[in-house]
Structures are given as structure tokens and as C-alpha cells.
Amino acid sequence: MNFELTEDQRLLRDAVGRLMAETYGFEARRAHAREPAGWSAAMWRRYAEMGLHGLLVPEARGGHGGGGVELMLVMQALGRALALEPFLAGAVLPAAAIEQGGTPAQRAALLPKLADVSLRAAIAHAEPGSRGHPTDVRCTAYFNGNGWLLKGAKQPVLQADGADLLIVSARVSGTRFDPDG
The missing domain is CATH 1.10.540.10 (Acyl-CoA dehydrogenase/oxidase, N-terminal domain)
Incomplete structure (x- = not known):
């Protein structure tokens, strides 16, 4: 090596x-x-x-x-x-989340704006009581025909106060600690 x-x-x-x-x-x-x-x-x-x-x-x-x-x-x-x-919460993590979890259209639209800072984003992933566990997601999302509805709480959301975009983790299937939900 x-x-x-x-x-x-x-x-x-x-x-x-x-x-x-x-x-x-x-x-x-x-x-x-x-x-x-x-x-x-x-x-x-x-x-x-x-x-x-x-x-x-x-x-x-x-x-x-x-x-x-x-x-x-x-x-x-x-x-x-x-x-x-x-830097980590406001630049690195949002870009990584979009790169790894965004659709091709989202990556094309959002990543250049994050890179040139014309867009500020924040990650809403941590939940009360999750103690930093990455798959402890209780917030759920479901599509109602017009758009996605979220149910749950996120805290803390670092840099949310200045963000133009919130990237919210939510479960669409599976149970609380399911890594694929």
C-alpha cells in the first residue's frame, strides 16, 4: 500500500x-x-x-x-x-447525502449549487433518543398522491436556521432499526 x-x-x-x-x-x-x-x-x-x-x-x-x-x-x-x-454539517454531509441518496435529477440540480454555495443545505437525521445510531429512524414518510408527508421529529438539525434545503431521513418501509427501510 x-x-x-x-x-x-x-x-x-x-x-x-x-x-x-x-x-x-x-x-x-x-x-x-x-x-x-x-x-x-x-x-x-x-x-x-x-x-x-x-x-x-x-x-x-x-x-x-x-x-x-x-x-x-x-x-x-x-x-x-x-x-x-x-464545514462538515453544512457542506460535506449534505453533498454526500445527495450524492449517495439523491435521484439523478436531484444530483444534477443540487450538487453544483452546493459546490458553488448558491445553495445551503442541512441534514435532518438525528432523532430524540437515537443516541447517534445511524439506522434508528422512527420518522416516517408516505406518498398521499400529491406529495410526501412526514411524521416524526428530528433534533438537533445542525445549520437548519440558515439552510435553503433540508434533507430529511424518513422510513418508507421496515422497522425502526432496519438499514433498508
């Missing part, structure tokens, strides 16, 4: 690390925390300009086409700076 970073991965690591080192000192972080959202909209745009919001979005959909290693490199740099921006 080869554990060496590729040239592109080294460039990504260095670019994000440099951005954070140059712009995210303690005083800047303190100022970001005082912003209305509790994080910096300007830094959010800087991440987008670097293509970070499209990190896991396929290149054909306007993204970087990266994978786990690229995500790890970005998350290390953000973590080192104690970045406040909701």
Missing part, C-alpha cells in the same frame, strides 16, 4: 493550511464567534473560492471529485485553526 500523498493532495493540504494560518488567528476566531451566525460568512466564501464545498462532489457536477484523504487533509487544517464554520 502506498501512503504517500499525491501532488494534488499536498497542494490542497498546503493551501488550506496556509489560508488558516494567515487568516484564522485567535483574535480573528474571537471576532468570528461574535458574528450573528457564530462563524464567519467571509471565511465560508473563502472556502467556496478554494473549492472546498465541492470537495466530495464529482467533477462532472462542478466539484473537486475528492475522497476521504482530501477530506481528512481539509478537516485537519480546519481543526488545527479551531475553525467555527460548519
